[in-house]
Every structure is written in C-alpha cells, then in structure tokens.
Amino acid sequence: MEITGSVALVTGANRGMGRHFARQLLERGAARVYATARRPELVDLPGAEPLGLDITDPASVAEAAVRARDVTLLVNNAGVATYQDLLTGDPDLVRLEMETNFHGPLAVIRAFAPVLAANGGGAVLNMLSALSWTSHEGANAYAASKAAAWSLTNGVRLELAGQRTLVTGLHVGSVDTDMMAGWDVEKSDPADVVRAALNGIEADALEVLADEASAGLKSALGSDPGVLYPGTLPSSWTPSRPRNP
Template sequence: MQINGAKALVTGANRGLGKAFAEALLARGASTVYATARRPDLIDVPGVVPLRLDITDPASIAAAAAQVGDLDILVNNAGISTNAPLLGPDTDNIRREFDTNFWGTLNVTRAFAPRLAGGAILNVISALSWYVFAPSSNGYAASKAAEWSLTNGIRLELADQKTQVTALALAIADTDMMAGYDIPKLPPIQVVTAALDGLEAGKLEVIADAPTANVKAALSGDPALFYADIPAALFG
C-alpha cells in the first residue's frame, strides 16, 4: 500500500498514537488526512482536515462518512480502557470498552469499507489481545481480543475487493492510556513508524515491541508457565 498521494482517515487523532499517525501520514506524502475525534477542536495537527467522529454513535459515523469522498487508508486507532474487571459490581464499563474497541471499530469499518477497494485498513489492537496481567485489565483485554478476531475476519471478507487489512499490536507506548505506569515506554512516533512501514510493505500484522513479540510467541506454549511469571515472560 503506497501512502504517498493517498487519502487517509484516522480515528482518535487528537492525541497519542492517533495524533502521531496523522502527522506521519502527512510526512509520508498523503494527499489528504482526515483527523477525527469527538471534539475536533482539540486536533492541532497542521495540514489535516479535522472531522467530528464519535465511533460509538452511528449517526456520527454516518455524518462523517457523508463528508468524506474517496478514501485509500482507514486507521482504526480510537479506543478506551476503563480498568474494568469482568466480575466487578456491574458491567457498564465493560460495555463501554466493547462499544468503542469492538463495535466502534466494526461500525466505522462497515461505513468506509465499500470505498477502500484496493486500499488498506490498519487496526490498532494490543498485546492484551493475547494475555491478561491484572483483573483491572480484563474488560479491555476481552474487547481487544474481539478486535483482533474482527481484524482477521474483515480481512477475509474484503479479500475480493483487494483491501489490505493490517493489525498493529503493541504493549507499552507513551500515551495517556499508559500514563499511570512507571515503566519504559516507546515514543508514539516509533510505534507509528513501524506500523506504516509494515502497511507499505503489505504486512498483515505489525508487532511493535519486544513484550508483544514475547506474548505472541508464548501462545503455542503452556499457559501455566506463562502466567506463573508474567514479568519474565514479557521482558525476560
């Protein structure tokens, strides 16, 4: 997938990875970058086209789709984490995570897929698509596991129209979502550079960091060994 000259849309582009995606797409020569957020007034990337898009609101998705013409690249970046356990007092926050990370991603994809023939979709999933590390991450992890499966499914369903569907999996980037963790973090631009390099190379999956690579490699092993010492499994 060639980015130079392409028209792209990025969800959740007001900060973090989304902002870095918008900036990097412009730097690589994208002709138009629609930078979307629930509050487009917070988007401060020169050269983009700010656009309101709440991916949990079907009316907002329809309105955004009506304002966008031809499109070559869709970056499904928007997501939330609420620190919701699966067996907490209620499921409200788990539903919010699924409404955003799974249903929001799917509904945006459904809206734009018909115009992405010969183009590409990049979905930002997570190392937590493949493991969990604490009860407070379980709702988010479940939603990201669903998004990983969604990514593989739409890849098959869009194969006839030659739409490339790529997953970006990462563990630890320096974004607001990870602000409460005092651990080494990758700069967003490093993650985005790897993702767009992979997109242009036609990769179906981009693994952004070593912990994510370790998790993916461990899937074929005994989970009892992995979960016995998660820090060693991730960083050992």
C-alpha cells in the same frame, strides 16, 4: 499500499497515537488526512482536515463515510481503557470498552468498506495490543476487548480480500501516551510505533509487532496456559484454612 498520495482517515486523532498517525501520514506525503475526533475543534495539527466522528454513534459514523468518500487508508486508532476487571469492575465500563474497542472499529470498517472498494481497495490498519494475547489483572476488560478486536481484524481481512483491501493489525505493549500515564512501566515511543505501523502497511504486512512484548506474547500463544498464568494452577495454590463453625 503507497502512503504518498493516499487519502487517510485516522480515528481519535486529536491526541496520543492518533495525532502521531496523522502527523506522520502528512510527513510521508499523504494527499489528505482526515483527523477525526468526537470534538474536532480539539484537532490542532497543521495540514490535517478535522472531521467529527464518534465511533460509537452510528449516525456519526455514517455521516463521516459520506463526507470522506475519497479515503484510501483507514486507521482505526480510537479506543478506551477504563482499567476494569471482569468480575469486580463496573459493568457499564466493561461494556464501554467492548463498545468502543470492538463495535466501534467494526462500525467504521462497515461504513468505509464500500468507500475503499470504490477507490481501488486501499488498506485498513487496526490498533490492537499485546493484551490481545494475554490478560492482566487491573485491565482484564481491556484485554477482552482487544482479543475481540484481534479476531475482528482476522475476520474482516478475509471478507475484504475480495475487494483487494489490505487489513493490517498493529500490536504493541505499553506506549508513552496519556492512556498509560499512570503506569510505572517501560513504554515505547509512540512515534516509533507509528513509524513501524506505516512501514508495515507500505510492505503489505498483515501484522506488525511493534515491540518485544508483543513479539514475545505472540510466540507464546502455542504454550500451555499454565506458562502464561502460573498462579492459576491448582498446584500453586496455598491450602485454604478451615472456616470457623
């Protein structure tokens, strides 16, 4: 996959990782970059072509696929984190995360798969997460949606191979964007993450592990769950107090 001369479409390109993707694609010589957002008037990147797209709205997705029929590289970046747990979180927000982080990218891929095929195959990059491979209290709904998106990535990779479309999954832990502004943790530079992702696409990589957190979690997938979740082992539980009659 050559980025120079490609025509790229980036979802959620008005800020954060999406804006970095659009900018670096232009810097690498993409012939056109559709920078999409629900409110395209917020796209302020010189050289990019703003395009309205709400990945949770089927009509909006279909219209974007008609208007951008020259796309050869699709970057599924748009997503949402509501920081909900599964049992105590707001059910509507849990559902929103799945609609946005799983059903949204799926809808966009389904709409643009024929476009990519008509233009020689091209590539799809899915923005995933280190939390595709583990859960974390305070963000369990997000982790579930990203685990589903990882499975989606593997599934569409199989289904699009016949039309010679590369499908790359990008995994990363915490990134210094608005989404992680309230978390006091070590964060990766978004420019570095995007650079690694685009290098991976040009190398025909099926998966990009952009930091040590994602690489470590990937290597631990074969471990017993007790290694990743030691506090869930019955042997670690403190004895419960008898209830008063």
